[in-house]
Amino acid sequence: MIDVLKSKYFNGYRAFKTSQSNATEGFDVKESMAWRYAPQYDPVAKDMNAIPEEVKPWIRGEEFIWEGTAHLPGFKEDVLTYWASCVTLSRKLVQAFALSLGLPEEYFDSKVTYPGADGVFNYYPVNTKEELSDDNVALGSHTDLQLFTLLWQDMTRGLQVLSKEGQWIKAVPIEGTIVVNIGDFMMRLSNDVYKSTVHRVYNRSNVERVSMPFFFGE
Ligand SMILES: O=C(O)CCC(=O)C(=O)O
Numbered sequence: 406m407i408d409v410l411k412s413k414y415f416n417g418y419r420a421f422k423t424s425q426s427n428a429t430e431g432f433d434v435k436e437s438m439a440w441r442y443a444p445q446y447d448p449v450a451k452d453m454n455a456i457p458e459e460v461k462p463w464i465r466g467e468e469f470i471w472e473g474t475a476h477l478p479g480f481k482e483d484v485l486t487y488w489a490s491c492v493t494l495s496r497k498l499v500q501a502f503a504l505s506l507g508l509p510e511e512y513f514d515s516k517v518t519y520p521g522a523d524g525v526f527n528y529y530p531v532n533t534k535e536e537l538s539d540d541n542v543a544l545g546s547h548t549d550l551q552l553f554t555l556l557w558q559d560m561t562r563g564l565q566v567l568s569k570e571g572q573w574i575k576a577v578p579i580e581g582t583i584v585v586n587i588g589d590f591m592m593r594l595s596n597d598v599y600k601s602t603v604h605r606v607y608n609r610s611n612v613e614r615v616s617m618p619f620f621f622g623e
């Protein structure tokens with residue numbers, strides 16, 4: 406119902422093994438649902454008649470996600486409540502990043518009036534024997550593209566981060582916390598003061614895994 410093939414902008418549901426984050430590492434063993442920024446749901450109320458013309462082509466939320474999940478009571482409301490909290494927190498964090506770079510607190514504010522704010526739910530199933538022997542990754546090595554990512558993960562391990570020395574380090578989940586990943590755009594804007602981190606998911610446990618990244622940028 407909310408198949409990503411219906412989307413112009415990668416909103417919707419992606420089935421297992423249809424995406425490949427790293428061409429050298431096989432298909433990602435996960436399914437996901439994604440939805441993108443839409444001003445009508447922004448926690449800072451927006452006048453829908455006053456959206457600047459140059460911004461309009463970049464508004465990439467699509468309503469079919471919510472229409473296609475309307476049979477799930479409370480789903481849209483709950484997801485958008487969570488999403489709005491991510492947007493609010495990210496607008497605060499962007500100010501903290503500005504201060505940390507020696508810039509005025511509000512330096513980036515005008516850039517995140519209509520931000521890139523993409524939510525994703527990831528579901529990684531328990532691997533089959535075949536997948537385990539394939540040396541498949543669950544999600545191939547990559548960097549995130551935006552300013553930063555707020556990443557909630559459940560208590561099943563699997564997330565790994567590549568160190569400067571080229572070693573994979575486990576980002577062990579800590580209850581009640583989120584991981585903040587630096588993205589390529591932040592690295593560029595900060596002249597490499599902040600570095601985007603290569604990471605992947607390598608799930609070898611006998612338990613399924615769920616994660617919720619939220620990608621924030623311009
Ligand atoms: O599932 C995870 O923990 C990581 C997800 C991720 O890195 C991504 O979607 O970009």
Ligand SMILES: [Fe+2]
Nearest residue numbers: 547548549604
């Ligand atoms: Fe990522």
